Amino acid sequence: MYSPTASFALCAALLAASLPFIPLAAQSAAPTSTLPGGSVAVLDVALYTAGANVQEATDTAHAALATSVLRGKLAELLGPALADTTAIATRAHAPAIRATAGDKACNVIVACAKAVASDLGAGWVVMAKLSKTSNLIWLLTGQLVNVRTNEIIMDDSTELKGDVEPRVRAGVRIFAERVARTVKERSGGQQARGS
DSSP: OHHHHHHHHHHHHHHHEEESSHHHHHHHHOOOOOOOOEEEEEEOOOEOOOTHHHHHHHHHHHHHHHHHHHHHHHHHHGGGGGHHHHHHHHHHHHHEEEEETTTTTTGOOOOHHHHHHHHTTEEEEEEEEEESSSEEEEEEEEEETTTTEEEEEEEEEEEEEHHHHHHHHHHHHHHHHHHHHHHHHHHHHHHHHHO
């Protein structure tokens, strides 16, 4: 005779018996990078507000947030492959490297960003800019540059509409994920060709 309670107990027992075979350790393992240490340089996210209908003192906080999220997500995805932040800042302000940027900040000039990365021995450099149009519309642009080939591998542009903080977080995380995936794919192919 059919018993719903017995069927449920049997299903629960079968499920419990199969649980030890699920590789839980693999799910909780932190992602690791096969890239050499310091091979990706990430410059501070630049802020552009000249075209905005209203400029506010808090705008700089959004660029700082974008920088923090970008570095944090890339550190999570690439680990030790990221170049040291302090070393990047030091190189970006060095007079010889700044000369490549003219009167502009190093983090908005590709030649200057490449010079920073090259000086650190990094094969990749990540640049991004947060531009304000209005309080509700921002634009996130980002580039991934292969320092060795001088090729701009990614040149993204994403419009961020709505509440700026969550949109900046989401947009930057998506960009960082694409950067990490691209760097791993391209570096894997380069390493295979080089071996």
